[in-house]
Amino acid sequence: MTLEREEGEHLRRVRSFVRRPGRLTPAQQRALDELLPVYQLDPALPDLRAAFERPAPLVLEIGFGNGEALVAMAAAEPDFNFLGVEVHEPGVGRALRAVHEAGLGNVRVAMRDAVELLSQQAPAGSLEQVRIYFPDPWPKKRHHKRRIIQPDFVNLLGAAIRSGGLLHLATDWAPYAEWMLEVLEPCAAFSNLGQPWVDRPAWRPQTRFERRGLGRGHDIFDLLFARR
Template sequence: MSDQRHDNVTSSTGPEGPDAPLHRRGIKSYVLRAGRMTQAQTRGLEEVWPRLGLTLADGRQDLDALFGRQAPRVVEIGFGMGGSLIEQAESHPDTDFIGIEVHAPGVGKLLDEADKRGLGNIRIYREDALAVLEQCLPEASLDTLQLFFPDPWPKKKHHKRRIVQPAFVELIRTRLKMGGTLHMATDWQAYAEWMADVMEAAPGYANTASPETAPYVPRPSFRPLTKFEVRGERLGHGVWDLLYRRCA
């Protein structure tokens, strides 16, 4: 996948309009980084990928056929090194999980762990998340979509790279079942406010937060606490969770 920037793209300091194209040429919400691969990570990519890995070339999925059953379906975008997703898949064997991540070390580590723990309820894409949503996941097929700690792209000139945009959350809405949830979390307050602004303007969503905490919710018990968060809490860093339900 290319991560080249396009010099002719106009910079934006606020969310794009809902009709803005999801795939502006050259603009990605991530940067591919080279990294060393451990033996376990390499094993995951070489030995486990053929069983649990998926690609865009596999086309639109029949999720019941893919997992061999009917079950709640959760997609996590940008799972990093996979610790949270592995914990969820192991704790909820009656739920099926699809992880999307572009960085090879994280994909390899998750695959290795999934295999060692005998998890059959997880599948992985090493692809651009927008392309997976558009091309591979059926409409109204997901119970939950999770976006935990995406790159905040804090500089104003990079705000156009933020994955949370009106067109993005509208695409997610079409993939969620009625009543399904979009769960986001960030440790950047400015990005949390951006997310809330996008979601409050997005049609077809209802905020699940109480009036006392709106637009945010306390961290739900089902979202694992990451090591990154534990370190942040010790330093006094905040974390903001947003949980919206598809209502139309």
């Protein structure tokens, strides 16, 4: 077992999400039944790049929610392949329908824990970029360990992103933005391209959780790091 796999095993004991099954609409269930087999990354594939018909730099979006940003980005950046990973089944159902309706050939979807995916299917340097938009902030102190941005998780990202590649994070929760900085600034694999934030890069569309944050009067923080 590799070190990364051991880290994956360890991280899997603390989940950054709570499964809420049984809330699929018939349309979402149909999308999962009919479209997941078409667009799904085979969980047994050891190299996620092999899921795509053509070789192209690969962007991984972690926790894509309903897939709004995933679909918009894949349409706007056709030279990249996009892999979205999400555990929330209704969101995956909605995203699959949107990917299919948009006729996108550069998108694949993984319905599984991002930690497992990174540990098992992302060889060193296989990713061009990782984008994580509005991850669950887990605001209560006793839940902070559930935040997906943690030193071990960032090490997994550092192993998977190629040298010169990018890690892009966004949040509307100021204490989580500070937390992200605290985790990433000491990390030798990444250098911060912001001071410490960046203006929203043109490639990031607005998402559902961003609109919710704005509606609550929150500021939005974009963080951009280069893999050294």
